[in-house]
Amino acid sequence: MPAIGGVKLATAAAGIRYKGRTDVLLAVMDKGTAVAGVFTRSKCPSAPVEWCRSKLGRGGSSKAGFARALVVNSGNANAFTGKTGRAATTLTADIAAKALGCSPGEVFLASTGVIGEPLDASKFDGVLGAMAEKVAPGDWMNAARAIMTTDTFPKVATATVRLGKARVTINGMAKGAGMIAPDMATMLAFVFTDAPIAHAALQSLLKSAVEDTFNAVTIDGDTSTSDTLLAFATGAAAASGAPKINRASDPRLKAFTKAFRALLADLAEQVARDGEGARKLVEIIVDGAVSKASARRIAMSVANSPLVKTAIAGEDANWGRVVMAVGKAGEPANRDKLAISFNGIRVASRGARDPSYDEAAVSAAMKHPKIQIKIALGLGKGRDRVLTCDLTKEYVAINGDYRS
Amino acid sequence: MPAIGGVKLATAAAGIRYKGRTDVLLAVMDKGTAVAGVFTRSKCPSAPVEWCRSKLGRGGSSKAGFARALVVNSGNANAFTGKTGRAATTLTADIAAKALGCSPGEVFLASTGVIGEPLDASKFDGVLGAMAEKVAPGDWMNAARAIMTTDTFPKVATATVRLGKARVTINGMAKGAGMIAPDMATMLAFVFTDAPIAHAALQSLLKSAVEDTFNAVTIDGDTSTSDTLLAFATGAAAASGAPKINRASDPRLKAFTKAFRALLADLAEQVARDGEGARKLVEIIVDGAVSKASARRIAMSVANSPLVKTAIAGEDANWGRVVMAVGKAGEPANRDKLAISFNGIRVASRGARDPSYDEAAVSAAMKHPKIQIKIALGLGKGRDRVLTCDLTKEYVAINGDYRS
Numbered sequence: 001m002p003a004i005g006g007v008k009l010a011t012a013a014a015g016i017r018y019k020g021r022t023d024v025l026l027a028v029m030d031k032g033t034a035v036a037g038v039f040t041r042s043k044c045p046s047a048p049v050e051w052c053r054s055k056l057g058r059g060g061s062s063k064a065g066f067a068r069a070l071v072v073n074s075g076n077a078n079a080f081t082g083k084t085g086r087a088a089t090t091l092t093a094d095i096a097a098k099a100l101g102c103s104p105g106e107v108f109l110a111s112t113g114v115i116g117e118p119l120d121a122s123k124f125d126g127v128l129g130a131m132a133e134k135v136a137p138g139d140w141m142n143a144a145r146a147i148m149t150t151d152t153f154p155k156v157a158t159a160t161v162r163l164g165k166a167r168v169t170i171n172g173m174a175k176g177a178g179m180i181a182p183d184m185a186t187m188l189a190f191v192f193t194d195a196p197i198a199h200a201a202l203q204s205l206l207k208s209a210v211e212d213t214f215n216a217v218t219i220d221g222d223t224s225t226s227d228t229l230l231a232f233a234t235g236a237a238a239a240s241g242a243p244k245i246n247r248a249s250d251p252r253l254k255a256f257t258k259a260f261r262a263l264l265a266d267l268a269e270q271v272a273r274d275g276e277g278a279r280k281l282v283e284i285i286v287d288g289a290v291s292k293a294s295a296r297r298i299a300m301s302v303a304n305s306p307l308v309k310t311a312i313a314g315e316d317a318n319w320g321r322v323v324m325a326v327g328k329a330g331e332p333a334n335r336d337k338l339a340i341s342f343n344g345i346r347v348a349s350r351g352a353r354d355p356s357y358d359e360a361a362v363s364a365a366m367k368h369p370k371i372q373i374k375i376a377l378g379l380g381k382g383r384d385r386v387l388t389c390d391l392t393k394e395y396v397a398i399n400g401d402y403r404s
Numbered sequence: 405m406p407a408i409g410g411v412k413l414a415t416a417a418a419g420i421r422y423k424g425r426t427d428v429l430l431a432v433m434d435k436g437t438a439v440a441g442v443f444t445r446s447k448c449p450s451a452p453v454e455w456c457r458s459k460l461g462r463g464g465s466s467k468a469g470f471a472r473a474l475v476v477n478s479g480n481a482n483a484f485t486g487k488t489g490r491a492a493t494t495l496t497a498d499i500a501a502k503a504l505g506c507s508p509g510e511v512f513l514a515s516t517g518v519i520g521e522p523l524d525a526s527k528f529d530g531v532l533g534a535m536a537e538k539v540a541p542g543d544w545m546n547a548a549r550a551i552m553t554t555d556t557f558p559k560v561a562t563a564t565v566r567l568g569k570a571r572v573t574i575n576g577m578a579k580g581a582g583m584i585a586p587d588m589a590t591m592l593a594f595v596f597t598d599a600p601i602a603h604a605a606l607q608s609l610l611k612s613a614v615e616d617t618f619n620a621v622t623i624d625g626d627t628s629t630s631d632t633l634l635a636f637a638t639g640a641a642a643a644s645g646a647p648k649i650n651r652a653s654d655p656r657l658k659a660f661t662k663a664f665r666a667l668l669a670d671l672a673e674q675v676a677r678d679g680e681g682a683r684k685l686v687e688i689i690v691d692g693a694v695s696k697a698s699a700r701r702i703a704m705s706v707a708n709s710p711l712v713k714t715a716i717a718g719e720d721a722n723w724g725r726v727v728m729a730v731g732k733a734g735e736p737a738n739r740d741k742l743a744i745s746f747n748g749i750r751v752a753s754r755g756a757r758d759p760s761y762d763e764a765a766v767s768a769a770m771k772h773p774k775i776q777i778k779i780a781l782g783l784g785k786g787r788d789r790v791l792t793c794d795l796t797k798e799y800v801a802i803n804g805d806y807r808s
Contacts, residue, residue, distance in 0.1 A: 115724025320519025
């Protein structure tokens with residue numbers, strides 16, 4: 001992972017929950033860094049989500065839309081922690097602001113881990129000062145490791161792309177694993193770029209890019225109270241000639257937009273691949289629906305069906321369960337026009353088992369680590385794609401024992 | 405289980421899928437038996453569901469609303485079997501009608517088991533004739549056993565109640581286990597009574613009773629293509645003075661309605677208790693919602709959350725996940741007014757952990773085989789109740805290996 005001009009990182013072990021590993025990430029950005037964010041649609045969001053939302057321009061402050069720091073901790077989500085939780089966010093931002101010499105409103109926060117346990121923010125007091133002194137252009141892999149919970153590998157992605165006559169860089173990291181569902185597919189993800197993109201343009205870019213990337217991923221249909229995706233644009237590349245972008249529709253942003261979207265898609269796929277207990281990445285493609293929105297709802301119904309997901313874990317091409325999940329979505333579907341294929345092998349067509357159905361070929365295909373289920377509805381031009389994973393006994397083990 | 409006047413039963417092993425067990429049930433009813441039904445709302449219903457719907461008065465036939473026979477098979481759902489499936493229902497009804505000397509339109513059908521495999525209805529030819537000769541007032545437990553798939557125990561219930569000056573009897577049986585979700589909570593269930601209730605009244609009674617019984621049960625959020633609940637009223641009790649009931653609102657039906665509802669609730673609870681792999685029955689009670697419909701959606705969101713269900717399997721009072729599931733329901737909820745209790749022990753109130761929270765007491769409570777989660781929203785008077793079960797490794801094992 002290359003460095004990003006205007007971004008410095010540090011990690012530390014504050015002992016919030018885990019022992020013998022890092023659990024705090026501090027990212028420090030240069031003055032003038034624009035920030036954008038999208039968050040969980042949960043009606044019971046975490047305190048850090050409320051904090052970030054309030055700092056993102058709704059407060060009407062002249063500094064709204066600018067960021068100087070990001071503090072992320074793992075092990076405790078600071079969600080459903082009442083007044084204590086709000087106090088913890090304020091205290092954390094104050095500690096970071098003091099260490100960095102900025103205003104608390106320029107400090108963005110994200111927490112992930114157990115819900116409902118008070119977060120002892122005083123633990124940051126012991127580490128943020130030292131972290132502020134040792135921040136460096138940095139080790140992105142270690143940063144990605146510090147924000148993991150039940151993730152089995154750190155998730156990072158990078159891209160370099162032309163903006164005007166300059167080259168700009170985008171780095172991203174994410175953590176996910178469980179409690180992943182759309183409307184901000186659960187997780188924390190942070191994207192940094194040295195491109196000089198103003199807050200409003202960055203927000204618009206982010207909002208549009210998330211729809212077919214993070215919001216098209218589901219692990220278990222459960223939406224976290226903490227889902228947070230923040231993007232930071234330091235503008236450092238202006239020094240090497242990158243033009244200042246004020247609108248997302250600026251034609252000069254085209255290549256950047258494409259790369260930004262691909263980077264989010266890459267991170268989202270890593271999240272699906274690392275679903276708790278997952279052994280297979282599952283791609284659901286629906287076409288021929290009456291609309292894209294209808295295709296999305298059908299794809300999500302299939303992706304969230306425990307019976308479909310357990311069949312895939314058992315390497316069973318049980319397309320009957322796919323029919324069931326299409327049927328329960330409540331969207332227009334005509335059984336007698338439906339066709340279904342697994343990894344390119346058509347198993348069902350026109351309301352019944354395909355005449356060419358070959359159990360041995362399908363069974364062999366189901367052994368692949370990536371399973372693509374394609375559902376052709378034959379009704380219209382609506383098409384969509386969703387990623388998920390299989391549902392294994394390990395998912396149950398991980399989530400049955402997580403808190404204790 | 406007592407006999408029901410006007411109902412005779414027989415079971416047989418037709419070898420549809422299982423070996424060494426019965427897999428066909430034939431119930432024969434006296435002339436004049438009224439029938440009512442509610443079915444899956446799947447957009448891809450099975451052939452038997454379409455058959456029953458078409459016989460239930462939509463065809464405009466003078467015989468609509470009357471039944472002489474019910475044929476149920478397990479092992480094959482005859483769903484997504486195209487024209488072959490429709491031909492199989494016609495053939496089965498023809499075979500049964502010939503054996504019984506009635507019209508095929510008076511024969512009701514239900515199939516449960518694997519989806520997408522053609523059902524060889526000619527197998528019924530070998531057994532239905534002999535079954536028609538040996539039908540008897542019958543062994544209800546064996547009838548309930550013949551319709552089982554992954555169920556671990558047969559599900560029956562009975563009630564006796566006054567109707568006018570006579571006593572009438574209601575018997576019910578159900579099969580369930582997986583693919584259970586509302587909008588006809590998956591399963592097959594059949595209820596028989598000797599009360600003289602006309603078709604329209606029976607239909608109205610059934611539709612209203614299902615809402616808070618079978619439709620308030622979910623195992624995995626997956627809606628079957630085959631959900632069928634049929635009620636038969638033979639009217640045999642008219643001979644002992646029971647009045648003929650033509651309207652569900654008839655005041656003389658009050659005690660019967662109550663008993664009928666309780667019987668459906670009993671069967672529905674047995675289905676939840678026997679959820680695939682389940683070790684715990686889970687009751688979700690939501691009150692203080694803005695409406696009953698809102699309370700239902702929140703209760704279903706909690707009941708269908710894999711993270712809540714795995715926590716219960718792990719005997720972990722992880723109320724944070726309950727907050728998550730309330731939040732993702734999208735219904736009005738104010739985090740700072742929310743209170744949650746497990747088996748009567750309040751764990752959360754006013755947006756944070758309850759001050760009286762006692763980990764040891766809650767952990768002990770979680771060891772019970774029945775877990776009640778009560779969620780008080782503090783917003784209005786909407787209240788609802790949903791039953792589900794925990795999500796265990798056995799659920800994954802059962803469904804990962806089911807077809808092979």
